[in-house]
Amino acid sequence: GNSVTQMEGPVTLSEEAFLTINCTYTATGYPSLFWYVQYPGEGLQLLLKATKADDKGSNKGFEATYRKETTSFHLEKGSVQVSDSAVYFCALSRANNNDMRFGAGTRLTVKP
Amino acid sequence: ETGVTQTPRHLVMGMTNKKSLKCEQHLGHNAMYWYKQSAKKPLELMFVYSLEERVENNSVPSRFSPECPNSSHLFLHLHTLQPEDSALYLCASSQYRELNYGYTFGSGTRLTVV
Numbered sequence: 001g002n003s004v005t006q007m008e009g010p011v012t013l014s015e016e017a018f019l020t021i022n023c024t025y026t027a028t029g030y031p032s033l034f035w036y037v038q039y040p041g042e043g044l045q046l047l048l049k050a051t052k053a054d055d056k057g058s059n060k061g062f063e064a065t066y067r068k069e070t071t072s073f074h075l076e077k078g079s080v081q082v083s084d085s086a087v088y089f090c091a092l093s094r095a096n097n098n099d100m101r102f103g104a105g106t107r108l109t110v111k112p
Numbered sequence: 113e114t115g116v117t118q119t120p121r122h123l124v125m126g127m128t129n130k131k132s133l134k135c136e137q138h139l140g141h142n143a144m145y146w147y148k149q150s151a152k153k154p155l156e157l158m159f160v161y162s163l164e165e166r167v168e169n170n171s172v173p174s175r176f177s178p179e180c181p182n183s184s185h186l187f188l189h190l191h192t193l194q195p196e197d198s199a200l201y202l203c204a205s206s207q208y209r210e211l212n213y214g215y216t217f218g219s220g221t222r223l224t225v226v
Contacts, residue, residue: 041219043202046215
């Protein structure tokens with residue numbers, strides 16, 4: 001079946017450090033891939049997405065590239081800020097299928 | 113008002129109470145969802161509605177009763193809950209079977225059962 005696996009947290013970084021949160025997926029066909037972010041006390045917000053192989057999604061300094069050969073969609077940011085502290089969820093959906101699968105979430109804490 | 117709005121934001125209820133959670137979307141979406149988010153557990157999909165008809169019910173106990181009167185509104189009726197039902201309940205919406213655009217989530221209702 002379709003699923004995503006993301007690195008377990010928590011992740012703690014100092015401000016301006018480089019961030020990578022790994023996400024790999026298992027899916028039939030050609031899924032769309034997403035990263036969602038959940039700030040404390042809030043719901044999930046779509047951060048970025050990619051709908052086909054080699055696409056790069058980007059938003060707010062975050063990037064992720066859809067790698068079909070490694071079935072991965074790792075989230076990166078070159079210089080994190082305290083305000084990036086949140087829980088990050090990797091997710092996939094298949095075209096023409098109403099089935100969104102979420103990873104378990106990775107909590108990021110950025111210290112000043 | 114735009115986006116997905118959930119009310120109330122916080123709810124404390126006794127095990128014998130009856131309460132309802134409300135979700136409203138103004139995005140023109142035709143599918144709505146209830147998720148349960150408990151501490152240290154993955155997101156749990158509870159119910160899916162498309163065009164106001166329930167299309168999925170993931171073995172949720174009958175003490176949770178959803179209602180979708182139209183494509184903009186979704187309710188979750190609660191009665192005789194247990195303390196383990198305490199969680200963040202998230203509503204989301206999307207275009208059914210057009211998930212390239214992802215889901216839009218509300219801010220959630222933090223439920224505490226005492």
